[in-house]
Amino acid sequence: MGYFSNATEWEYWAGDNCFKCLHWPKTDEAPGCPVEMAHNLYNYELCNEEKHPGKVILDLLIPRRKGGTGNCKCAMFKPRNGVSDKHLKDWEKYKAMMAEASGINP
Numbered sequence: 001m002g003y004f005s006n007a008t009e010w011e012y013w014a015g016d017n018c019f020k021c022l023h024w025p026k027t028d029e030a031p032g033c034p035v036e037m038a039h040n041l042y043n044y045e046l047c048n049e050e051k052h053p054g055k056v057i058l059d060l061l062i063p064r065r066k067g068g069t070g071n072c073k074c075a076m077f078k079p080r081n082g083v084s085d086k087h088l089k090d091w092e093k094y095k096a097m098m099a100e101a102s103g104i105n106p
């Protein structure tokens with residue numbers, strides 16, 4: 001399961017997941033993401049369980065990294081606006097090239 005020890009850790013992870021994801025609500029009135037809501041509701045309650053069905057389901061949705069240090073990418077992540085991981089990598093490469101060309105260190 002995705003486990004976040006505090007809001008800052010979640011925001012850091014969400015920057016590479018939820019905030020770039022099609023399932024993240026676009027307005028305050030839009031329904032929340034069920035994956036994120038399920039974690040909000042149950043991850044503290046289930047984090048020390050091993051075989052509880054709820055824990056197994058949360059583990060499938062946001063797996064922990066091997067060794068338990070941090071969270072992997074959300075299994076339900078879907079790029080927003082058709083932007084793929086390749087687009088994002090190409091954009092990072094483009095920004096680095098432009099920074100190098102202009103003499104600015106990124």
Ligand code: SF4
Pocket residue numbers: 017018019021022023024033034035036074075076077078
């Ligand atoms: S599907 Fe995953 S990455 Fe997307 S908004 Fe929900 S929790 Fe975040």
